[in-house]
Amino acid sequence: MNILHSSLGIVSFSIILLLLTNCSGQPEPIYTNPVIVDVYPGLAEAVVSRDFDQLHGYLSHEDENVRAAAWHAIGKSETDQTERLLTAVIRENSIAAWQALSFYEIDAEGVEQVDELLQREDNTYIKACEFYRRQGDADHIPMLLQKKDPSEHAHRCAAAIGAIVSRVEINDEMKRDILNRAFESENPEYRRNLLYGFYRSGLNRPEPESELRQAILDDWLETVFGSEKETDRYMVRILGEKAAENLLELHGGIRRVNDIPLAVEIARNIPLTGDEHSDVDRIKSFLSHSNPHVIAQTLETLKQHAFSSDELNDFIYSEITVPTRNPEVFITSLEYLQQQNINLSGLAEKQLFAEKAGPYLTHRYLEFYRTEKSPDEYLRKIEEHIKAGEIRSLHATQSLSQFWTENDADAHRAEIHRLVRIAVESQSRSAISGLNTLLNDEVIIEETDFEWLDGVYTDAVENGYDEFAEQLGQNLESRFPDRYTQRHDAFQKEFRMPDWDRLHALGTRPHWRLETSRGVVEVRLDPLTAPFTVSSIDSLTRAGAYEGAAFHRVVRNFVVQGGDFDRRDGFGGPDYRIPTEPSTRSFERGSVGIASSGTDTEGGQFYFMHIWAPHLDGSYTRFGEVVRGMDVVDKLRIGDRVERASISVR
Structure with missing residues (x-):
């Protein structure tokens, strides 16, 4: 009986596998959408020409993916028909529509009309908050604060406030109102969005020793301290060493802070007491962290401060500079020791080795x-x-x-x-x-x-x-x-049009697997939102272009960028270009984007997000998200390489 059941199981599995596989041996995707072959080819022509009238014709399509793609393209196009655009946005009333409108200069009468719609008590037009992320100013903050959590889409109003705070100076009373609302909320996303402006820019951060600064510290400690890593990281940037000290006490030292973005932020704000012995011990603990990004950031922080100690210099020389095989850690420690007037002649041979190992640090x-x-x-x-x-x-x-x-x-x-x-x-x-x-x-x-x-x-x-x-x-x-x-x-490079049949055969949820020198990173791609980009990535991957390509840019607590298989200097790409394909999905930690030097200049370089970066939203192409291997992304260093890349159907 067991043998019979086993045989039947094998036959059943084989039949299922046959049904899910086409005649070419390529597995059939589970999720598909016919618009990729039926509608997208025509839409793509309008996208590359940035023809507003053609794009406008797709705004009434029955498929929401088509409408969204048209709105995204309109956001990167130009037109003087702003009244017509505003009318269409109000009729559609979607996040994609309001995002597109936010990239246009609207006259005062039009802005007033949007203000009136947002203030309706029934919240019918709460999605209009997306418009204020780019068009809002300080006068709009009280109106946006009225859209309280847990209202649906209130987090978008909070994101608009965060964006305004990052670029416009506001008074202390308004700061207090925003911060009160942040720590009163039980929604981590709403809180994060309100705090983002203070994190991204120093324009509105409270002054040291001010009552507002102390009030923020107290609110944080009494509410979500230690329970939200992202909020903790924001507080370290906003409050500096006081916040860092509290988190070090909570975790029992930096070596027990396993969240790498948080550890890096603390390393930027190392709290020192003024007692040389205890300060040296603390710095040594930072330099003993398991992640090299934390070590490199600690060295950068030391370079920026006047702290000096013979004991610390000896430790860095003997325990960091001499043994490390990490080119970035080596050069950063070398720069620090140079500042300390340490004799570096004994490191000449090691320096030549590190130079060859780290060309992107030349x-x-x-x-x-x-x-x-x-x-x-x-x-x-x-x-x-x-x-x-x-x-x-x-x-x-x-x-x-x-x-x-x-x-x-x-x-x-x-x-x-x-x-x-x-x-x-x-x-x-x-x-x-x-x-x-x-x-x-x-x-x-x-x-x-x-x-x-x-x-x-x-x-x-x-x-x-x-x-x-x-x-x-x-x-x-x-x-x-x-x-x-x-x-x-x-x-000028020509646009590459997608292979629509191939794109449809991939389905709507293909996976991109990158075997790197630090481990495997797997990305779920989004061909409905970024068909040009996903088709390009697929073509380059199947051609083997990415194999051996380096991660040439690593910005701690921002991005890891790679994919320059052409010039290998950070400025290369394929012999074609693809259009910018923005979306309403935010650049969260783990998002994967395509590098750009301006609208419609994209090629083959890509990047992984270390942290949430909403200032990229709507301006850059987000074509996927990491579903496996974020721990690998956190380990990637300048010069690490893609060893093998592949695409699979899901």
């Missing part, structure tokens, strides 16, 4: 050379990095430009000119990106240099090095406006 090593070594040694190091290419050459030319402008470097003019020539003749996009200052300097680039520069430009045009040719051409036009003749076509 600018910091070059600054160390500039201040510690002779000009000749520094310039030799510049040449070495220019010839290395990629990120090293970018940082080298940027550093060289700074050396020329900030120092009495006339004696080195000939050598700097030689290095500029090496960089230009390499025809490296990375190297030339850092040369704008030097190529426009009449002392470095003389009239006689036009011929060789124009020759390099001509060669780049003939060889199809379009991006390099455009950059060099812009410098030639600026430096030699009467002699330069443009011979290249304006460089």
